[in-house]
Amino acid sequence: MKTLAPKTGNSCFGCGADNPLGLKLTFHGDPEKGTAWTEFLPPHFLAGGANMMHGGFIALLLDEVSSKVLSMQGKRGVTRNLEISYQKPVNLSGPVRLEGSLIRHEGRKHFIKARILNPGGDVLAESEALFLVFNTSS
Numbered sequence: 606m607k608t609l610a611p612k613t614g615n616s617c618f619g620c621g622a623d624n625p626l627g628l629k630l631t632f633h634g635d636p637e638k639g640t641a642w643t644e645f646l647p648p649h650f651l652a653g654g655a656n657m658m659h660g661g662f663i664a665l666l667l668d669e670v671s672s673k674v675l676s677m678q679g680k681r682g683v684t685r686n687l688e689i690s691y692q693k694p695v696n697l698s699g700p701v702r703l704e705g706s707l708i709r710h711e712g713r714k715h716f717i718k719a720r721i722l723n724p725g726g727d728v729l730a731e732s733e734a735l736f737l738v739f740n741t742s743s
């Protein structure tokens with residue numbers, strides 16, 4: 606098990622310590638299993654309408670936890686594709702759990718699935734992403 610806490614000098618909106626507007630998320634995961642996860646209470650500025658999270662922020666969170674699957678393994682890369690299924694509203698009045706896991710990789714191409722769950726375990730949104738990794742030769 607590994608933990609990635611926000612670092613100074615990193616202004617990433619999701620996980621950096623140096624973005625004043627950022628979420629400053631801490632992630633946990635298992636590099637050998639290819640997993641990453643976090644839990645947090647979404648701030649209300651992520652709202653779309655009513656008490657629901659904006660779909661663009663849902664995409665951001667899925668992208669973020671997917672990228673952390675790679676960071677846990679010491680890999681650096683960028684999102685090439687992100688396909689999202691919005692299944693239920695992400696309510697802003699309670700905590701959410703983000704989970705990501707590696708499906709498979711073919712050289713630099715890494716296929717990663719992710720999801721957002723509520724405290725009851727309901728899946729609210731899911732994604733499948735292709736990340737292109739820059740520092741791998743396998």
Ligand SMILES: CCCCC/C=C\C/C=C\C/C=C\C/C=C\CCCC(=O)SCCNC(=O)CCNC(=O)[C@H](O)C(C)(C)COP(=O)(O)OP(=O)(O)OC[C@H]1O[C@@H](n2cnc3c(N)ncnc32)[C@H](O)[C@@H]1OP(=O)(O)O
Nearest residue numbers: 617619668669672681682683684685686714735736737739
């Ligand atoms: C440029 C060097 C940068 C180095 C940076 C290193 C680390 C980056 C660290 C942080 C990144 C910054 C901030 C974000 C941090 C965290 C947030 C989460 C992650 C993100 O938010 S990060 C931002 C959004 N992201 C981008 O800003 C990427 C823009 N983009 C590009 O920079 C290029 O797109 C690139 C370089 C990715 C690839 O460019 P490319 O020219 O090398 O390759 P191309 O795109 O043509 O395709 C590649 C292969 O994927 C196959 N392919 C395509 N679609 C497919 C599908 N649907 N299914 C199966 N295969 C598929 C093709 O068929 C081909 O396969 P094959 O190689 O076998 O031919």
